[in-house]
Amino acid sequence: MERQRIFRISIVTALTLAAVCLTLVLLQQLFVPILVWSAPQLETPFYDLGLLGAYRTQSYVSFDLKSPQASIVQWDDSCDNGYVFLDPSGPAVEHHGPLIVDAKGNLIWTSDQFETTTNLKLQHYKGQEYLTFWSGQKAKTMGTGAYYMMDFNYTVVHKLDAAGEGLRGDLHEFKITKDDTALLTVYNLTNADLTGMGWFRTENGWITDSIFQEVDIATGELLFQWKATDHFRAEGSYMTNPFGGYYAGIPFDFFHINSVDKDAQGNYLISSRHFHTVMCIDGKTGDVLWELGGRSKDFLDLSDGSASDFSWQHDARWLSEDEGLLSVFDNGVAWPHVDAPYSEGLVIKMDLENRTAKLVQSYQSLARPRSSSQGSVQPITGADGEEHIFIGWGSSAAFSEFAVDGQLLCETHFTASASWWWERVKSYRAFKTPSWSATPAAWDPSAKIDSGTLYVSWNGATDVVFWELQGRNFESDDEATEFQVLDIMEKDAFEESFVLPSGGDSFSHYRVAALDRDHAVMRHSNIATPPPPGMASFLLAGFSAFAVIAAVVAFWLYRRKRGWQVDWKQYTVDRSKYQKLW
Structure with missing residues (x-):
């Protein structure tokens, strides 16, 4: 039982x-x-609730890879310019490669030819514009890899690594200076005295040392190097890790450098996430000239702590050295540490002479994310010609654009905000540039026919304005005739489609020409041929024919047996037995 x-x-x-x-x-x-x-107005709230899927992606017929299907939760036409550079990663992302989208999130370029990438953006080197990024193997909060520089044809022209035996370039920084040198970060496993941390740690503890280097791009020569262990001890860290430091397999990441910048005096501005500090490093001696935040008392905070109480921060940059304006992405969170109700971008005014700091402006997302890692702040020029602030929300898969006074203009989510806590999708930083002109050298437009429709795309091409459909037929002597123009359309999305002619107007071969704004041919796609009818088509046609014949035969038999007239009397109802009884 x-x-x-x-x-x-x-x-x-x-x-x-x-x-x-x-x-x-x-x-x-x-x-x-x-x-x-x-009710289309429900799409945005449904998207953020995850009812349309935690990570919606867009598939293409003519292109093998997918891209995020973003949701614009707020929009202003002053954001409608330029390109956004992302590095989607996380468990829900199929390939952790570089990604360029337009201002509304439509795909421009992506690639699966690299390992995990971070820090994708445009930079200048010797007067030329390059697409730059780090790529390699990511291990939790750091990485080992190399730095790449692509020209406008998506051709790698420079590959750079950290200088020094056994050192590999880290994912956090790759900044090209005005001196045409590169700033990069390195995380290095080493021994350190950890007795000051207690809990039975020894003089031969294990830490991850934070290093930054300045390297000559052309030669790879090391020009400057700075190590956190030369100036700071592990017990000064805000990070807690009860298991860190005892073994080489679990080192203690006490400093965690995540951005490096260089000022006009040749000094370096760096961010230490685990010290909650932005600091200036002497470009000749390596001495720490000043610190803002953390336990430092170098500056008087004129904003009741709001200019210096940031924590777990990223991406410290000089917005204007002359005006003393500094930008910081204040995470406020590093699980399990929660030191702020939400993350935000900050602009701080530094008076280096009088040693004061004042919060000028803060920037918050509509969704108020708690981004436990990553993030960036960038000044840009909007479509209206005004100065804007562009923010990538790091581990919260979104980017926003603001007026300098803090007004939110636009915000885009590329995964459901309800799933941000689990960090299924993220982008280390997000950048926006008003222009990027690129024409791939190694691949042509791609055309593919599916169900009587030709689909076409050209991954990475930014200057295509029109698509021109062309067709031709083979003559009886097997000599190909010239392609003739069949249709033309304006390019509006990453992938466009043409409905192909049928019957006697169809052609044996099709291709698509990519045209610029002057209707000049940039490149032709591959030649696509309509597939011949397959076995499935024959079976479907046979089944349809059989069904029609069967229906006709059945109708004919019915006519012979019953004739055309219907005997309606057989359906007459005897109503007498349903009369009411009084």
Whole structure:
């Protein structure tokens, strides 16, 4: 009896779970799309709730890779210019490669030819513009890899690594200076005296040392190097790790450098996430000239602590050295540490002579994310010609654009905000540039025919304005005729499509020409041929013919047996037995 009871409970539980799963699938795949179709204003809240999927992606017929299907939660036309540079990563992302999208999140370029990438952006080197990024293997909060510089043809023209035996370039920084040198970060496993941390740690403890280097790009020569262990001890860190430091396999990351910049005097501005400090390093001696934040008392905070109480911060930059304006992305969170209600971008005015700091402006997202890692702040010029502030929210998959006074102009989410806590999708930094002109050298436009429609795209090409469909037929002597123009359309999305002519107007071969704004041909796609009818098509046609013949025969038999007239008397109802009784 007890076994039967357990069996019944198990069956009921399994059926209940199956019913719940089926209900959720029907909700997401059927009811939610119907609601969004009938009420488009519901798409944004449904997206952020994850009802459309935690990470929606866009697939293409003519291109093998996918891109995020973003949601614009706030929009202003002053944001409608330029390109956004991202590095999507996380468990939900299929390939952790570089990604360029337009201002509304539509794909421009992506690649799976690299390992995990970070810090994708445009930089200048010797008067030329380059697409730069780090790529390599990411291990939790650091990485080992190299730095790449691509020209406008997406050709790698420089590959740079850290200088020194056994040192590999880290993912956090790759900044090209005005001196045409590179600033980069290195994380190095080494021994250190950790007795000051207590808990039975020894003089031969293990730490991850934070290093930054300035390297000559052309030669790889080391020009300057600075190590955190030369100036700071592990017990000064805000980070806690009860298991860190005892073994080489679990070192203690006490400093965690995550940005490096260089000023006009040749000194370096760096950010230490685990010291909650932005500091200036002497470009000749390596001495620490000043610190802002953390336990430092170098500056008087004129904003009641708001200019110096940032924590777990990223991306410290000089916005204007002349005006003393400094930008910082204040995470405020590093799980399990929660020191702020939400993350924000900060602009701080530094008076180096009088040693004062004052908060000028803060920038908050609509969704108020707690980004436990990553993030960036960038000054840009908007489509209206005004100065804007562009912020990437790091481990919270979103980017925003603000007026300098803090007004939120635009915000885009490239995954559901309800899933940000789990960090299934993130981008180390996000950058925006008003222009990027690129024409791939190694690949042409891609065309593919599917179900009578030709789809075309050209990954990475930014100057295509029109697509021109062309067709041709082979003559009986097997000599190809010239392609003739069949249709032309303005390029509006990453992938466009042409409905191909059918019947006697169809062609044996098709291709698409990419045209610039003057209608000059930039490049032709591959030649696409309509697929011949397959076995499935023959079977479908045969089944359809059989169904039609069967229907005709059945109708003919019915006519012979019953004739055209219907005997309606057989359907007459005897109403007498339904009369009411009085």
